[in-house]
Amino acid sequence: MSENENHEQSTVSVIGLGQMGTRLAQAFLTSGYATTVWNRSAAKADALVAQGAVRAATVDDAVAESPLVVVCLPDYATVSDLLGPVAPRLRGRVLVNLTSGTPEDAAGMASWAAGHGAGYLDGAAMSGTRLVGRPEALFVFSGSPEAFATHRTVLASLGNSVHLGADPALAPVYDTALFGLAWGALAGFYHAVALGGSAGVDPVDFAAVAMEHMPFVTSLMSDHARQIEDGRFSDDDGTVAVHAAAMEHLLETSRAHGLGTDVPELFGSLLDRAAVTGHGSSGIASVIETITKGERNA
Ligand SMILES: NC(=O)c1ccc[n+]([C@@H]2O[C@H](COP(=O)([O-])OP(=O)(O)OC[C@H]3O[C@@H](n4cnc5c(N)ncnc54)[C@H](OP(=O)(O)O)[C@@H]3O)[C@@H](O)[C@H]2O)c1
DSSP states (O other), X not given: OOSSOSOOOOSEEEXXXXXXXXXXXXXXXXXXXXXXXXXXXXXXXXXHHHTTOEEOSSHXXXXXXXXXXXXXXSOHHHHHHHHGGGGGGGTTSEEEEOOOOOHHHHHHHHHHHHHXXXXXXXXXXXXXXXXXXXXXXXXXXXXXHHHHHHHHHHHGGGSEEEEOOSOTTHHHHHHHHHHHHHHHHHHHHHHHHHHHHHXXXXXXXXXXXXXXXXXXXXXXXXXXHHHHHHTOOOOTTOBHHHHHHHHHHHXXXXXXXXXXXXXHHHHXXXXXXXXXXXXXXXXXXXXXXXXXXXXXXX
């Protein structure tokens, strides 16, 4: 196999056409980029080929067709298994790995790619599949700044494509952290809908009002991030003690309506632990300290 032959016919190749990979390839095609695709089950490429994609017969062909190779597979082991045998073909190209994994996975893949002369970007799709290709779909990337600069316009086809920094591990760190953030918000939402429902409130009506509340909540994130950075927790948004008392009301009301109490108990335990460690009269951002110190003494 010769390395990096100059017969590329596409701008980007997508390897792995599952739910996410298919949407990635569609987004590139919709933006007008010549796109080569490969999938283990070849039939999954049919619809994309009908939209103008080129079907590669092998992984080697898929890599050879484009300077930019995007992989989206279940895990890093599968990526290694597929790309290992064609590693020399990656020389001079940029590998973008949108497979979910750990920071260690990303660091290992980046050094493997560097060892084969390829630029590497680790990435994460943060907005599910439905929004892919729209400006509000958040994609985070980390790794080679040069690789991102070279291909940023193509990667912008996917949505709001953000480069986090040169450390390839950053993308999976953000991926898992933002996943937890989304689940925190959604867990609160599901509990709130259940509580509203116990009083006869329609979930859709409730969601409409809840969304009006969210700009206030998101504004707290930037303010509290600054407090955390400074290590000073202003009580402008209420003290830990005040919020703990309000959380007790949520807990009691939930119990009284026969609801599960896991969500308010979790929130209450964070506040209780902050109070026990001396933050009762601090602002609520002080709960960060019980988390960063791993304290479980409440
Ligand atoms: N779906 C989402 O909403 C979403 C959101 C964010 C991130 N992600 C991440 O995106 C990645 C892919 O997810 P997905 O939802 O697209 O998965 P999926 O729909 O289950 O598709 C998996 C893909 O991997 C291929 N594959 C599996 N094992 C393989 C092997 N041994 N050799 C070659 N190909 C193999 C499958 O090929 P076949 O078609 O031949 O089976 C298929 O193309 C995951 O890391 C996931 O965490 C997904």
